[in-house]
Amino acid sequence: MYSLDQISNATAQLTGESLEGARLRLGTLTRFDRLVPEASADQGLLESVLATALGSVDGQSRPFGVREARPLDSGLLLRLEREEEVQGLFGLLPYRAKRGAWRGVRGLFVETVGAQLRFRFRPWLYKRYPRLAAPEVLVAGPHGADLPALLAAHAAQIVEAGHKVQWNPQRSEPGPKRQEPVERSLVRRLGASYALGSALLRRPRLWDSLDGFAGVQMRTEMADHGLDWVVERSVAEAQFDDDRLIGVLTDGVVGCRLRVLDHACGAGECTVRLAPRPGMWGWRGVLTVHSRRVPAAQSHERPRPRPLTAIGERLNVTRPLARVTTPRHGSPDVPGVAIQLTTVPNEGVQREELAWVAEQIAAVWTVQGLKTALVQTHERHHLVLFRDHGQPSWATARVPGSVATWRRLRIAPPPGELWALAVPGRDDDAAAAAIAHARRAFDRILVVTRTDWVADAEPLNQRADVRILVHREIRYERHISLHTTAGHGPDDVELTPSESAMQWRQQELGRWDPQHAVRGMLLLTDDDQKPLPDEFDSAVEEQLARYGTPVLGRFPANRLILHGAGHSPHPPTVLDPETGEPTHSRMTAAAVSLARRLWPGAPHGAEREHAPNPRVTSPS
Secondary structure: OOOHHHHHHHHHHHHOOOHHHHHHHHOOOOOOOOOOOOOOHHHHHHHHHHHHHHOOOOOOOOHHHEEEEEEEOOEEEEEEOOHHHHHHHHOOOOEEOOOOOEEOOOOEEEEEEOOEEEEEEOHHHOOOOOOOOOOEEEEEOOOOOOHHHHHHHHHHHHHHOOOEEOOOOOOOOOOOOOOOOOOOOHHHHHOOOHHHHHHHHOOHHHHHHOOOEEEEEEEEEEEOOEEEEEEEEEEOOOOOOHHHHHHHHOOOOOOOOOEEEEEEEOOOEEEEEEEOOOOOOOOOOOEEEEEEEOOHHHOOOOOOOOOOHHHOOEOOOOOOOEOOOOOOOOOOOOOOEEEEEEOOOOOOOOHHHHHHHHHHHHHHHHHOOOEEEEEEEEOOOOOOOOOOOOOOOOOOOOOOOOOOOOEEEEOOOOOOEEEEEEEEOOOHHHHHHHHHHHHHHOOEEEEEOOOOOOHHHOHHHHHOOEEEEEEEOOOOOOEEEEOOOOOOOOEEEEOOHHHHHHHHHHHHHOOOOOOOOOOEEEEEEOOOOOOOOOHHHHHHHHHHHHOOOOEEEEEEOOOOOOOOOOOOOOOOOOOOOOOOOOOHHHHHHHHHHHHHHHOOOOOOOOOOOOOOOOOOOOOO
16 A cells, blocks of 8 residues: 555655665554654753764765664664764763863764774663663764774873863763853753754755755854754856755654744745654744855865655656646645544544544545545643643743644555644644645545544544444344333344434434534444344444434444554554554445445546535435
8 A cells, every 4th residue: 555665755855765774664553653753851862962973074975974874773873974973973972071071962972892882871861761771872984984993092192181081971970060050061052942953963865865956064053942953055057956955854754743933045045944743842942044155166066966755755667756737636726625534422433443443444445546634723821830841941932833734644555645634623724724734635534623522623523524423333123121010031122223213312412412514424344254244234224324314334443542752643554554443344344335435427437426415414
């Protein structure tokens, strides 16, 4: 269903990994929603410390001097371009001067591992969790470089100057008795937005994939809200290629999941500011990218920019870069169709599982070549926080707010696409704008709103073309037990299909009074080993159709939804590896069958069908 070559290309183009290495690493994942893993808090802090040094070295021919940033189970492997970058990292190593003052990052140490160097923190510098490995970054130098010899030479130079080396892992160090001032402690400053620095370091090859790459440097700046990261980018072409840059930085599958704050371009300079989503720990900062045009003579000789698979580009035989824009299957004059999945308020399917089912159905339609979207509502909960543990001591303001935009859920084989958007539940203008854009850009839009009694009042509910009731499959009763007045045991009374349908509808939907008519029901089945509906069940469902609730199909229910570290917030889909129930075949068969029931005369997947009549009513 998915293309491992496609997602491997999308990843390797940003990390610098070999395609074979990317394939092997991605082959171990259970979800393809995050192809470049996010570092843990301690690991991200270590990586951001190294990023500050690599971002300030002059004369680099590669972004930050990094050829490859390969995620490992134990941390990160950096393959550097020159010995100058290695020397830049040595500038971070701590030592004690003759007069007792400390230099470098106290608590950072390095050791040799074969021909490589391993940078780590001393245990007192980070919050060590028993289940998490100690943070580490392996550094490999250019071909032929002797990194252990370079380290020994640097240590000898420090000793000759009368200083004392403090980065030897074999020598214990108890740590400072008092906390260093934030102005002198790089680690304390980076604690505000370590995740942003780590995300940039893990995607170094983004910058030389853009048109006119002539160099890039990076620094940090303290701000009222935290710590900002500033990237100075030199461009040797007429165009700044900022649209492609923003496309990757805001991407949620291989990018940094940022949101655009503002974007302004002039004749010789272009500036874009991006901020993280609200509530993300370790992201208290703004990323500012300054792109400045430089004379061609100052730029490195570079081939044409590489295609970025993550934003839909493909390699062409005659040209190194080909931007491909695939139109929708239907006529631009025919709007996309919005299908709302709803449930019985407070008694039916939970909101999260409803969203998972919608994403799984949309993924099947995406594989069939359709452009699909998932639009959900979110509520802004105003919680009283007595202390924000992620707020640095100097912060007096919030991180600048940004507006949620469309985000890609998976990288899909073309021409299919799968996107999502979250809109405020009671914002009528936002709901109208979201659905209007979705109708122009997508073939099918799945809508999921709240599942309580006030769900019908949400603006999104007013704009759906088709409404489907999602309900758990409950067997149809064939007998009922009646107790006699004589005190004897209960007697079983056989039910007709009509009586069974009436009893099921009264029991499951008796207290449900929807404001909008539904097209039918989608039943969630827990076990694929259950027997198929027999003649009696079919007769019951014929009667349910007469009562206005026809069964449009069945969809496999998900297993227990888990949250926390190591668990994806997204469901398993046909665009992910198959890891058990629900299987790809069951999801595909169910989604295709649903489409055939909704649009009987339209070919599934090959061409986009017309939107159903939004004024359709349930049969009576």
